Amino acid sequence: EDKVVQSPLSLVVHEGDTVTLNCSYEVTNFRSLLWYKQEKKAPTFLFMLTSSGIEKKSGRLSSILDKKELFSILNITATQTGDSAVYLCAARASNAGGTSYGKLTFGQGTILTVHP
Amino acid sequence: SAVISQKPSRDICQRGTSLTIQCQVDSQVTMMFWYRQQPGQSLTLIATANQGSEATYESGFVIDKFPISRPNLTFSTLTVSNMSPEDSSIYLCSVLHQVISSGEAFFGQGTRLTVV
Numbered sequence: 001e002d003k004v005v006q007s008p009l010s011l012v013v014h015e016g017d018t019v020t021l022n023c024s025y026e027v028t029n030f031r032s033l034l035w036y037k038q039e040k041k042a043p044t045f046l047f048m049l050t051s052s053g054i055e056k057k058s059g060r061l062s063s064i065l066d067k068k069e070l071f072s073i074l075n076i077t078a079t080q081t082g083d084s085a086v087y088l089c090a091a092r093a094s095n096a097g098g099t100s101y102g103k104l105t106f107g108q109g110t111i112l113t114v115h116p
Numbered sequence: 117s118a119v120i121s122q123k124p125s126r127d128i129c130q131r132g133t134s135l136t137i138q139c140q141v142d143s144q145v146t147m148m149f150w151y152r153q154q155p156g157q158s159l160t161l162i163a164t165a166n167q168g169s170e171a172t173y174e175s176g177f178v179i180d181k182f183p184i185s186r187p188n189l190t191f192s193t194l195t196v197s198n199m200s201p202e203d204s205s206i207y208l209c210s211v212l213h214q215v216i217s218s219g220e221a222f223f224g225q226g227t228r229l230t231v232v
Contacts, residue, residue, distance in 0.1 A: 041226030
């Protein structure tokens, strides 16, 4: 069974701190690793990673994938109170034929709280 | 990205009744999915909504409890039938542009269901 595990499950920091969120996965026919931010109900897309070692960056957020170690991290530098949210990691498989997109398996999420 | 309209955004329902959730996308998408997020939990895939044919359900979910329709490429409904308090969750519609995207999945605003 496909599995995604995130750590830590919760994190409390102060504004200006840097945080690193971890995601490990075991997925058959792995295709890509996605990160989402969930503030209320709807997860909003942050990054999709398909290749090892290539960092994706958006402002203060960055992420990288290690396909050998089956691991990804999400870094947030100079955190702000607006970064408080649940961060979800999800692994996508290809379908059995490898020609189409399979299901997303989500981790439990990391609850990030940033205090002023 | 696609604009996804999901409704209702929230509802409080009596046990034993049914609720139908609608998901409308502003462009034709290849794949549509329905997820459930129970309180304090991560997202679990209920089923893939297939256009013009029966949905593909994940283990633990059955058509009698969660009937799904997808009459065209932009619209799908999920019904939660014969509800019990255990069905209280956030239900999320997700879409994937298989042709024009690289695999990013986008989410509707979610429906927060409370069963009393």
